[in-house]
Amino acid sequence: MVKRLTLVLSSLALAACSGGATDHSANSERSSTRDISSAVISSAAPASSSSVTLSASSDSVSSVLASTSSSLASASSSRPSTPPSGNFDLVTGKGLYETHCLECHGVVGAGSIKVPVPIKAIGYAGLMARADGGNMPTGTGPLTGAEYSPEQCVGDCAHQVAGYITNNFPGALDTGENSELGFNGCSTAEGAPAARAMRLLTRREYENSINDIFGFDMDLTVSFSPEGRDHGFTNNADIAQVTARHLDNYYSAASRVTGAVQEGLTSGKLGRVLGCSGDLKCVVKFIDEFGPRIFRRPLTAEEKAEYFKFFRALVPANEADGYLNHSQHAKDAIGAGLPALLMSPHFLYRTELGKKEGDNYRLTDHEMASLISYTFIGSTPDDALLAAANAGQLRTKAQYKAHAERLLGTQRGQDQMAHFAVEWWDSGLELIGSKNPDFYASYDAKVIQSMVGEMKALFKHVTFESTGKFGELYQPGYAMLDKTLSDFYGVGSVTSDTFTKVINNQRGGILSFGAIAASKASTEESSPVKRGVFVREQLMCDPLPPLPRDVNIPNPDLDPTKPMRARFTEHSSNENCWACHKFFDDIGFAMEVFDASGKHRDQEIMYNWDTKEELNRLDILTAGKVINIDGDDEHTFDDLDGLADIMTNADSSKSCMTTQYYRYVMGYTLSDGDQCAIENLNKTFADSQFDIQTLLIGITQLDSFSLRK
Amino acid sequence: MKTPFRNTRRRFIKNALVAGTMSPLAMRIAQPVLAATGEDTAKVVFMYIPDGVYAPKTANGSTDDSQGAWHPTGIGVDSGNGYAVTTNPTMNQMTKAFTPIQEHITFLQGLDMKLGGGSHQGGSRKVLTGNGGDSLDVVLSRQDSIGGTTPIRSINLGAMANFQAGTTDHVHYLNGQSIKPEDDPISAFNRAYGLGGSGVSYPDGFDPRKSILARSFKEVEALMKNDLGMDERVKLATHIDALNDMQKKLDGVAEPNTGSGNLCEVSTFNPNHIETASGDGIYPPKIHLDNNFEDIANLQTDIITRLLSCNMTRVAGLQMSHTTSNFRGHHSISHNFSQGWIDSLDFFYSFLIKMVNQMKATPDGSGTLLDNTLIYVYSCLSDGKLHDHRDMPFFLIGGHNFGMKGNRKLRYDLNAEGDGRGVDHTKLLVSIAKYMGHDIESFGTNGVTGELPGIFV
Incomplete structure (x- = not known):
């Protein structure tokens, strides 16, 4: 599978010199509509980022060649590779490479400025197939105009060149994890793809922040506007905007919080932090202590003075500040002043503005505290993070990592990662639909809530208690069920509300979550299209073209003699339909073993939905194939287990998790500029044998984590 | 009009020192210009009904009137x-519910x-x-x-527009x-x-909001000076618009009202x-329980009637559920013509009809609220089974x-x-x-200009 992908890609890369980049566009036409993670996979096609960087930093070919020469040594020494069998003379190989290949492929195989054709992930055998097989070298040299033809380098020449390339060029081997993921040789200094931004708190973040600041447990955001979602994620700052409704809702919440603060000044966290009540000093202390917690940074002197005015707004004009030396007056002062702090943009948004550093901006210590905190616990920085920021102890990757590890070690950290997973799986509480009670009587709100619990429980168990490996998310061999779901699914005999491991052969793993089956279904019927599209877009990160306009999209009629799959034959018989449906229909049909409510079924029961009469029972046809899973790889499967196996092993599903996590952490709409950051995170993930915690923490080690542009 | 804020200004100006930070030049505060009694002002309601109607198409893409159940008929x-x-058109199976109010309707x-x-x-x-x-x-x-x-x-x-709704299931857009x-x-x-909130009790008339808005404005403006990208600037400008809107409302509701008595x-x-x-922690929340739909929808149409009548606003929207509606299986039902589909649409229509009658009974300007209010009723699809956008079931009341x-x-x-299609619906929006x-x-x-001919007589 992987080999086929990489060979295809490298055959693109090694195409005729004179072909240049444009010849490959037809081969990658689908990738033009894909998002960033598939761009990583297919990025071995012509314009590699390294060649782009080179061309951007230099205006002459010779200087490009000179500058890349110096990196040759470090590239080869830092990336020891396993040489293929056979004897090579690297000096001879180098000479032959320079004679036959360099003019097009460049000094390090990354391509030259005029012909950016990198040598990618091909391995010794692939190179021999190209060179000794009579395809390479070929074309007209862009610098000298020399004509190259395949017979110029065959036999031992091809062998020596292949040996030289595989020993010296990173990315040219087909043996490691890196090439399997289609890495294109991004530098670890990936720059700053993310723009400086204001990130509006989500409802969840808002509520968590307030409750953490004051030690409360209040419901505050029930009537707030729901966020827009980007690939399931509610925290995309690009699409969040404050409208009049938001301000009203914020004020309403601030008022409630303020009332609770006034009542609780001497108890709980408030009492501990303040240790006082009822006088001017205490009002000042309130601002000193809670101002920085609310703004997630120290207040400036100007801010302190300005906000103090709010706190003394009820002091009569003929009175001095000493008026507040009265317990009721002090309490009123907090009532007048606290809403102002809570309505400030410095509370409502977490800033990622940074300080200028070279061409980029580096996030401030306190911005880093917020980024780490909202990433790993979905809330405002705790005292340890604020203290670290105050002390200038949040400036190194090691420091970021230490806090990330500390927070992931807490229940809250683990819950927050489960929250990430639920948004990645795009099947949260707000998305799981109602069902027709005439057919799904036992499906109720409690089941829906437990279905969300099931996803969280599995993610946490795999990541923090079991192997920690990616593959277990797809093929755990067990399900995490509570009593509600155990009863509803008819699997196991769990008797408590605690999610418990239930070994069974019906369900377990992402593809069998009740939440996904139920949210991608109508009130009566399962939806193979919605389910297949979900797998393609959310789990493989392969976005599909938008629905065509101006065409009829008829829903197939119910025919009691035909199972769902047979009713969708229009999709495969009409080439206009099939152009898109071929990517996801089979996947959806494999998931037909779950009905609209998420229950497992052996047969599809055909009902007359109006009369509720059962008409027929038909076998479910699950066998099919997944196409274009890694590049143009395709795999057949017999059933859902087979599909899960494919997903477990596919590069695209692994790198998709990376992409989705990166999307969640960074909180904006991704573009091509994020490719190298994601690729470097993919490397971290791959190097750990796809250990999830390593991925979760690994993002803090990216250069781009703390840099903005 | 009774509001808790009648004395806001007097007390506020007396007490709030921060009022001096207001920046009236930069904040675009439009004072409400309330209509005098007897004056007619145009108002509009955008009313969404989910998932189309039964409108099968002929080969040329127009509605097959011999089969369709929605478009009214007549010579x-x-x-x-x-x-x-067509004057005095005959209502079709899916529009029959409108017969009692068809004198107010223009079907398109x-x-x-x-x-x-x-x-x-x-x-x-x-x-939209x-x-x-x-x-x-x-x-x-x-x-x-x-x-x-x-x-x-x-x-x-x-x-129930946000219940079990995907992120692209709604119709209103900003930026x-x-x-x-x-x-x-x-x-x-x-x-x-x-x-606003109910958590704090302030001395009579004190409302911290205006000074908060002034401070927020100053802070957002300062953030905008950070050499930010265009997207961030748009975002912050939208925040400033929202601050202005809140300010405007606080000013507006303190004004005496000219609307029709009790409703205000x-x-x-x-x-x-x-x-x-x-x-x-409660799921589903009360507002999203099927059995509460009628209460919720009735309150929402009542709010619209009140706000329009009391000159609180002139622009209102109401979405019944959302596209691919899970409400009582509406989306599934909308795939095949049946009495169940007619009933389901009639259920949504019943709130519209009730609102129309309420507006008709509410004096406004020189006539009734309905005389001044244009209600645009629309869906996201034409035919629920075909999922097409040809010959949309739009109408105006x-x-x-x-x-x-x-x-x-x-x-x-x-x-x-000249494109073998119907008329571009953006002309209706014009x-x-x-x-x-x-x-x-x-x-x-869409690059289409001009309005829809024949609507206004």
């Missing part, structure tokens, strides 16, 4: 201007939604935007001469982003009247004391003081625009804008 008289007029046939995406979500994206970044209600609300004349620029409500309707009528009503008394809202609040005549069907000629006094020639990004 049309060619106007010579690209459309035929032959409008297509062109360009943009397909199916449910594509239709929702473009039906014409594929542009802002929906028509938002554009109207931002006009100084429309939204600027009332304490709140517009209101955007829903009945290219979906704006979610408010599903909780109590919260929406309190918001409209500036009834805050205390008369929700006479049955329906409660909508539920904690966020009321607005008689501004040239709308009822009891008609206008059937636009197929291929009037007409609605003109109705509201916003004189534009084109709406959205």
